[in-house]
Amino acid sequence: MTSLPIRDAIAPLLDALRARGRAVLQAPPGAGKTTVVPLEMLRAGLTPGRILMLEPRRLAARAAAERMAETLGEAPGETVGYRVRGDSRIGKATRIEVVTEGILTRMIQSDAELSGIGAVIFDEFHERSLNADLGLALCLEIADALREDLILLAMSATLDAAPVADLMGGAPVITSEGRNFPVDIRWRDTPLPRGARLEEATARLIEQAVAKTEGGVLVFLPGEGEIRRTQAQLILPKGCTIHPLYGALPFADQRAAISPAATGRKIVLATAIAETSLTIEDVRVVVDAGRARRARFDPGSGMSRLVTERVTRAEATQRAGRAGRVAPGTCYRLWTKGEEGALAAYPPSEIESADLTGLALELALWGARPDDLAFLTPPNPGAYAEAQAVLHMLGALDTQNRITDHGRALAALPLHPRLGHMLTLAGKAAAPLAALLADRDPLSRGAPVDLSLRIEALTDLKRFTDRRPWQVSRAALRRIRDEAKRLSQSAPETPDRAHSLAEMAALAYPDRIGLHRKGDAPRFVLSGGKGAVMDESDPLAAARLIVVTDTDGNPREARIRQAVRISEGEIRALFADRIAWTDLCDWSRRERRVIARQQERLGALPLDDRIWKDAPADAIARAMLDGVRDLGLTLTDAARRFIARVTLLRAAGHDLPDMSEPALMETLEDWLLPHLTGVRTAEEWKRFDPLPALRAMLDWPQMQLLDRLAPAHFTTPLGRKIPIDYSGEHPQIALRLQEMFGQTTHPVIAGTPLRVTLLSPAGRPVQTTMDIPGFWASSYADVRKDMRGRYPRHPWPEDPTVADPTLRAKRRGT
Known part of the structure; x- marks a missing residue:
């Protein structure tokens, strides 16, 4: 480690931390910042407390801790330890703890002073995860208000350092130039053909790279599925060994992927987990498929889901740098040099695109609003308000947006608040469903939407596959089972009564309970007010009531991807306090009339619907106003003439109301509503005479003025x-x-x-x-x-000025 490039930056970094207590460190991939900086801070005695270093991924956290412990000639859990979800190596003598980012938030929420922690290092901060942004914001507040001695350091390879330094109160920026070896970049000559499969194209590029280069090959693919499909496509020479590498892989397999190859040539098929702080031995070649998987808020599931997008230039640079860490290398890119100019510069921060429900819960637990904390990218106000609305629905916030006791219980669970709410109320029995809904669908595309099929595959895979034709991801099922076991340990005991699968789903998604609309097509109105549609051939298409747990997110009419049948009795048992009778008087655009009904509703879901026979006249009139807005003004000739008279005098400067059509439509409630009694259909509106309502807009002096200066009639000589x-x-x-x-x-x-x-x-x-x-x-x-x-029978006098006016014809014979 003595030859690592980061060594040149250690002295100025330590000086900055001693002087200011804060710094931003820029160092390229391979410089050694992850494994050198914490040890050098410890050796320098910067703080008597422990040094906490955050890593965005579990594998990186464990690998960094193991490498630092190896440098000291120790095992993890002695001077250097780590804590990740499901695994911990921490001892009484531990001075450096490497943790994943979410653990810091839990530590802060349970101990606002971070007792015993002397420094917090945010490694790979350029990834801008939601947890890292929140963690830094909270640490800055703690340092300013409670712990002046708390040392804060943000480290990154591709970070735009100036905004972070400003956020940290003008912290000094230390830069390590690094000594990466040159990397030969090789692009495609032509773009991928439309419709080409990413996995097949990547496999061919890997085969080309293996044939033309030497050394280990690191391949970047967006996810586990692409890794498996690419591996199945590969035809490699003897001596090559293929190692998948992704977050859900068992740790022993992850370790094999990053360890030196015992014999032959190693091909590592990895996700973005291998982009940054991990050092994968023997790599001389990088193959970049040009795709990245990011967390985005998915309206279909109501939570964050991973989506596949083009890489950014920063990510492509980071990936290519892996080929030049220990020797000159080569990077093959699955896109043309011309296409590179269209790539975004940096990936978006997670706070810009992810579901903010968890963030809103954490801030409520902390007792702060977003503008109370120093966020590098503040959360979008609209998205944040939606997140708070979900928390209100779950009972996690009160009317003043303060956290409730139930909200505190949800914040303590390692789950999205929706699923935490379900687990809290339904108990340990809900752990498998919580783990299932938090993961991707284990059944292949085209499987029926019924959620119970997923539970069946999870609990009895052999019986399921014997009876069902759909493919099942065994890796996903293993992951879900392991997560269910962990969740079961943190879940409360079974409640007084057991909940059905549908009831559990309804607890997580009280806004997604769907009622089949009248008609043939399987369309559903959801309790949250939105609509959803199901494939007509699906077995659940005829269900009267369902709970929708996943859709394609279409904002107009979402297509249902997962749901479960529920009974009205189950709905009433769960939500009796939310079900109430509502009087409704609305304009129906389809029927072109006012509809007056009384409905027993859960949210927007009508469980019972009756005609409102004695609806008040004023309620009908108000509903008819919406009909007028839909149909437009209907003016008689007399009304048009009256408006023209008023408009003439108004244009001449007289104080008369604006009777232009836009003004009349905008003020319908003022001038038209009192005169709409008895009108409730489009036909009745067509026959309605608005003249009395228009005349009522003028007071007595105004009418006198109008009749004097712009009379309605001319009186003829007759x-x-x-x-x-x-x-x-x-x-x-x-x-x-x-x-x-x-x-x-x-x-x-x-x-x-x-x-x-x-x-x-x-x-x-x-x-x-x-x-x-x-x-x-x-x-x-x-x-x-x-x-x-x-017209000989009509008078035509020579001098009309002295003739008598007439409308009569002359008598015959005269």
Whole structure:
């Protein structure tokens, strides 16, 4: 270890920690920071307390502790020990503890001062896990408020150090240049063809790398399934041994993958577990399939799930560096050099994309809000509010967002709060289901959605495979069984009554209880308000009530991937305190009418549904407002004329309400609601006259003003009232020419001449004018000449100014 590059940075790092108590260390892969820095801090006597180093993965934590112990000539559990989930090597003399990130949170929540801990090292901080971000935020608060002597160090190979240093109060940044050997990067000549299988393409690239290079080969694949399928595709020469390497692999097999090969050439097929602090002996060649698996919030399961994405440039650089740790190496990439420019620079932090329910629970237990702590990336407010809503539903938070006693019990369990809630209420019997729901589906794609099939495979695999045609992942079942045993140890004793599988699932997913909708298609309305659909051929498609434990996450109508049948009696036994009668008066877009019903509901789930015969008129009217918003305004001609009058005077500066269509739609509740009594269908709305409601928008002085300056009618010389149309550029009327005989002045409204359209006896326009006296004196003679022949029985006097107005024809023979 004396020749490791990190040695050059040790002195300035120790000086910075002595002076400031905080630092950020940048060191490339292979520099030795993971195994050298904690020992050098111990030798320097920086703190009388223990040194706690966080690793993102269990294998890395154990490997780092074993390597440091080996350097001291000891076994793990003496000076150097480790604690990971399911395994611990810690003794009374232990001074350096290597732990996985979630363990730090549990230590802090149980002892806010971190008694006995003198320094906390965040290794591989660039991975930006949710636990690491939370752990650093909590440690910074502890150091500022309770422990000025607490030393904090963030270490990484590809981290953008400046923001982290700023977060840590302007901590010094120490950089180790490293001495990685050169790595020859080799890209594909052309992109992978569309539809090409990743495993087959990776296998061919591995075979090419083995044929053209020497030394061990480290292959990066996204997950266990891809590793197994790639291994099945490989055809390698004699002397090559293949070692899978992933987190769920038994530790003995993991150790074999990272140990030197006894004979021949070693090919390690690994997940991202091998990207950083692990040192895998003999590796000279890296084959990168270009995919990474990340934690993302999965709306289908209501928890974080792993998704497969393209690697980022930072990850690709980190992986390639594994080929040059001990000698010059080669890296084969399953993408072209041109495609590399489209890769993102850095992977997203987990806090940006993961489910925040666990984080919200931890902060409630700590008694803080997100903005109370120093997060490098603050949680999204919307996602955080959704997480708090889930905790309210589970009874983990009170109305003030403070943690409840039940919430404290959930925080103590190594589970998502949904599954912890189920385990707490259903007891040890729920441990297998909790482990199953926390893992990936052990049955192959295409298996029925029934959750009981998974439990059957878990409890009696032989009987299951004898009767069922679907493939089962035995590795996943082993993992689930092991996890179920651990969970059973931390679960409370069996409650007063045993819970069925469906009841257990409903405890975890009270918002996913589904009722079959009316109709042929297997569609379900869920108690949380969303909808879900099931394949018509699935055996559960005809079930009336189900609990949905997994969907494809489609926000409009999710497809169900896992569910279990539940009875109404089971629902009522579990949620009697949440079931209540609700009066509903809603507009139905499908039926185009107001529907008034009384429903006994669990959330959005109607367990009983009855017609609300005596629904109040005001409730129906309010529901009809939504109908108006759906159907739009229906205006009679009289209503349109009234609106035009008001709009004319409003434009002239008078204080009158805005009656534009957008304004009327926005204020429906103010002007229309009091007049909607008795209207409940689209047909009734079509016949509704809104004029009285519009007139009621004006008070008495406003109506007087309107009638004076923009009257609704023009009174003809015969005393007949004709509606004035205000919709055009000028107010206008249309009437028979004979009705204007004797009119010697042009009619004026509010100082504006009316546009008058004079009609023939047949009602056809013969002249439009804004000057009646001028028309009599000029054009009338020509009109008279033309009209006398067409309508001889109607009067056409030579001087219309002295003639009597009339609408009658002359008697026959006159």
